Amino acid sequence: MAVRAIPASMDPTVVGSIDRALDQLEHEYRVSIRLAIESGSRAWGFPSPDSDYDCRFVYIAELETYLSPWHTYDVLEPPISGPLDLNGWDLAKALQLLVQGNAVLIEWLxxxxxxxxxTEFCARLRAVAEEVTDRDEIARHYLHLGNKQWALFNHSRSLKKVFYSLRPAMVLRWLREHPASTMTPMHLPTLMRQCELPADLSAAVAELTGLKSQAHEMGSGPVPAPISAFITTELDCAARTFHESVAHDRVRAQAVAAEFFQAEALTR
Structure with a gap:
């Protein structure tokens, strides 16, 4: 069964363009798109009035494509058109990156x-993700992302970049507070609701999010103290908490992912 969840705030003209582009890609490349989602600031929970539409998707090619020695592409990325940015991964690439500790596929799910x-495909894919994912590797993914974006903010002082540091820091907090879970929410407000946070931090994030939702350009300036303290504390804590895993059985994870891929490719 296929499902769809589109907020009323999204431009129906752009959404229609996304639908047509996905149909065209399926026809042109003879693939089956099993998951297509929004993966930019709109889905993260802090859009600006002029935020782009960042559609990301997972597809399965025809079996003949996988059996051919001339199978050369594992990414479909049509040219950016106006506010629309589409990018999709072949299921094989998505699984390879997942096993390596890349958290992007989890975000898409x-x-x-x-x-x-x-829904049935995504339920099976989620079960595989939960089985093969190593929490420490996922945490280090967000630690690297958070450190990179925080350094970019400190260089540019662009308030927009604060959010790109804040969300990874909030994911790291969520992972610490949910030690049995690996499927971290993508949406910043959801992450915050599921964490124990001081009131001044929540208020500061709400104020900054409200500013971003109304301003085309936020400009530069100092970060509200509760947000700055939270980001630096969580990044420092994560560096001490999430170490390189020696227990993760990557060989077994690869076998589980390969079995799933083969089943899905054969029954496309």
Whole structure:
């Protein structure tokens, strides 16, 4: 069964363009798109009035494509057109990156904005993700991302970049507070609701989010103290908490992912 979740705030003309582009890609490349979601600031929970539409998707090619020695592409990325940015991964690439500790596929599975979702396929994919994912590797993914974006903010002082540091820091907090879970929410407000946070931090984030939702350009300036303290504390804590895993059985994870891929490719 396919499902769809599109907020009323999204431009129906752009959404229609996304639908047509996905149909065209399926026809032109003879692929089956099983999951297509929004993965930009709209899905993260802090859009600006002029935020782009960042559609990301997972597809399965025809079996003949995988059996051919001339199978050369594993990414579909049509040219950016206006506010529309589409990018999709072949299922094989998505699984390879997942096993390596890349958290992007988990984010796509957890996006609150869905253009297309084969629910049965996504349920199976989520089960595989939960089985093969190593929490420490996912945490280090967000630690690297958070440190990189925080350094960019400190260089540019662009308030927009605060959010790109804040969300990874909030994911790290969520992972610490949910030690049995790996499927971290993508949406910043959801992350915050599911964490124990001081009131002054929540108020500061709400104020800054409100400013971003109204301003085309936020400009530069100092970060509200509760947000700055939270980001630096969580990044420092994560560096001490989430170490390189020696227990993760990557060989077994690869076998589980390969079995899933083969089953899905054969039954497309």
């Amino acid at each position: 957890m996006s609150p904005i869905t253009y297309r979702r084969d």
